[in-house]
Structures are given as structure tokens and as C-alpha cells.
Amino acid sequence: MKFSNQLSALLIISALFVSCKNDDLSNGTGKLALSVTDAPIDAANVKAVYVTFTGLEYQNSGGSWETATDFTSPQVVNILDLQNGKTSLLGNYTLKSGNYTGLRFKLDAPAKGTNNPSNPGCYVELLTGEKMPLFVPSGASSGYKANGNFSVPINGVVEVTADFDLRKSIVVTGNGSTYILNPTIKIAVNNQSGTISGLVSNLATDKKYVIYTYEKDKYTASESAEPTGENVRFANAISSTKVSSTGAYTLAFLAAGSYDLVVVSENANGTVAVEKQISAIVVQSQKTTSLNIAL
Structure with missing residues (x-):
């Protein structure tokens, strides 16, 4: 009888420990250190590809998309400069600890069909110095998803790199006069x-x-x-x-x-x-x- 009582007490303590641990994981936070990198573009006449990031969203365990509230100001990055393992840090963001199934990037880019956009946030700079706006397909206001999974540790940091494959992401149409941006992005946990x-x-x-x-x-x-x-x-x-x-x-x-x-x-x-x-x-x-x- 005494052994039975001791066993019951141990089971209760174990259950409480697991419950507290799970509660800590669900309520805790960690950091996402997010960088971007690139693969080369096919077009030989392109000198630079500037992309303006205006926001970030994340998807926790396949659930609804949430906004990274600490992404506070637009960031302009020459993606084409980030090759052969070179990266640019977008920032460190506080997320709930747990597993994530994707990121989604908001970009400042004119929709396809826009006539003569002024000061586009995303554009291509040619070797001649001419700047060509990068258009995105209509309906792209929800952002661009990066495929891949990562886990944010409680009170820790996960370093993740988003690989923008410009070779697949940029299509030139209209006899070289129109540049379309449809990003192909994958996530790598460093x-x-x-x-x-x-x-x-x-x-x-x-x-x-x-x-x-x-x-x-x-x-x-x-x-x-x-x-x-x-x-x-x-x-x-x-x-x-x-x-x-x-x-x-x-x-x-x-x-x-x-x-x-x-x-x-x-x-x-x-x-x-x-x-x-x-x-x-x-x-x-x-x-x-x-x-x-x-x-």
C-alpha cells in the first residue's frame, strides 16, 4: 500500500512536470535571426537587383499567419550582391517558441500592368545604369512564401537564411523591356x-x-x-x-x-x-x- 502511494505521487509529479514544461514551451519566446542570400541571375546585362522588404509574417505549426511586429521599417537589399554564401541580416525578431512551417515576405513592388511606376521599391539596374522596375503579378499583396521549416528555442536563437533564387524569380518579357518578379525562396537553418x-x-x-x-x-x-x-x-x-x-x-x-x-x-x-x-x-x-x- 505504501509503495502504491509512492508510485501514485511519482506519477502525479511527472505529469505536473510535463504539463509545466509544455506550458513553458507554449508561452515562452525566442529569437529568429533572419538573413537573405541569392543564386546568380541568367541575364548578363544586369548589374544589381534591389528589393525593398516592408514586412514579415510567419506561420506557427501550420496555423494562421502572424505579423512580425518588430519589423518596423523598410529595408533595401541588393540581392544580386549576396552570392557564394554571402548574406545580409534583415534583423532579429521575437517569436513564440515552437515549430514554424514558413515565412512570408512583404515587398514594395508595383503590380504587373502598372504604367510607368515612379520610384519602385524593387528594380533592376542594368550595366548601362538604366533602372527597370520589377513588377509583381497582381494579387501578390499577401506576400511571398519561403518554403522550409525551423524551430525557435525558448530563450534561444535560431539562425535562418532565406535563399532568393533570382535565376528562377525574374523573368524578362516584352523583348527585354519588362522585368517580372515572382520570388522562389527556400529556408535554410544555418x-x-x-x-x-x-x-x-x-x-x-x-x-x-x-x-x-x-x-x-x-x-x-x-x-x-x-x-x-x-x-x-x-x-x-x-x-x-x-x-x-x-x-x-x-x-x-x-x-x-x-x-x-x-x-x-x-x-x-x-x-x-x-x-x-x-x-x-x-x-x-x-x-x-x-x-x-x-x-
Whole structure:
């Protein structure tokens, strides 16, 4: 009888502990340190891509969208300047602790069909110095969702990077006179991500090179074909990077896993060719996988 009473007391204490712990998690807060990065754009005549962020929303455990009230003023970022693992910190935001299933960015951009917008918050700067407004599809006032999950620890900080893939996000129409912005964004939790980097040798001096990253066995040869309409080449690539004139490259913010790389060249006439494919490159969290590639 005495043992039974002791067991009952232990069960009650355990239940109270779990209840208090869950209550702490549901009522506690933590910090989201949010940065942005980018992959290169296909258009060779583009010098910079400026994006004005006006707000941030988040979705807790698949529930309703809530506004980050401490995103207090617009921030202008040259997204094109953030390549090869380079990032720009948007800010540190206080969120309830717990699991999150997405972020949504509000942007200051004119809707498609707007005539001659003055001082657009999102625009492309060409090599000539001319500035072209970036239009967004109508109905985009709700913002742009970034795909990915992350957890905010109670009284802690989670560092997250939103990867704006401008190569997929910007489409040029009207014989090069109209730029449409439809962001493709994915979320990477920094301490759960890794990097692939190295040198590419035997480069031709009259060509440019880009490396595309695919989830293992997801690449098909049809993706290298000339795109139609508002489609892009290598549409299913999850990341890409330009190879420098010295052969150096960096593919950052990749979730741990196995990847295939596709090395692509482009000559002065714009002819694109797949030079090499490398399969099953393993990426580990918080580590850099070194990979030198000989063409």
C-alpha cells in the first residue's frame, strides 16, 4: 500500500512536470535571426537587383499567419550582391517558441500592368545604369512564401537564411523591356546546413560556367533545353553558383543529404552546354565538402 502511494505521487509529479514544461514551451519566446542570400541571375546585362522588404509574417505549426511586429521599417537589399554564401541580416525578431512551417515576405513592388511606376521599391539596374522596375503579378499583396521549416528555442536563437533564387524569380518579357518578379525562396537553418566548394579546372577562356545543384537523381537532360514562355532552364535545381575566372565555386546553405551537380557552360553566342555531371555528393551539417572538378 505504501509503495502504491509512492508510485501514485511519482506519477502525479511527472505529469505536473510535463504539463509545466509544455506550458513553458507554449508561452515562452525566442529569437529568429533572419538573413537573405541569392543564386546568380541568367541575364548578363544586369548589374544589381534591389528589393525593398516592408514586412514579415510567419506561420506557427501550420496555423494562421502572424505579423512580425518588430519589423518596423523598410529595408533595401541588393540581392544580386549576396552570392557564394554571402548574406545580409534583415534583423532579429521575437517569436513564440515552437515549430514554424514558413515565412512570408512583404515587398514594395508595383503590380504587373502598372504604367510607368515612379520610384519602385524593387528594380533592376542594368550595366548601362538604366533602372527597370520589377513588377509583381497582381494579387501578390499577401506576400511571398519561403518554403522550409525551423524551430525557435525558448530563450534561444535560431539562425535562418532565406535563399532568393533570382535565376528562377525574374523573368524578362516584352523583348527585354519588362522585368517580372515572382520570388522562389527556400529556408535554410544555418546550423543544419552544409557547403560544397572547390575548384573547376580546364576552363575555356571564352565561356562562362555555372554549377547547378540537384537532389540526388532529380536531374533530367530535358532541363537543359531552351525554355519557353516564362519558364527557365534547370528549373528543378535547388541551388546554383557561378564559377569564378580562377575556377573557384561555392554552393552554400544546403540541407544535409546527397546531391548531384551539373556543370554548364555558355559561350559568347549564348549557347548552353552541359559539360559534366557529378553524382552523389554528400553534404553534412556545419561542414564543407571539398570537391575539385576537372572538365
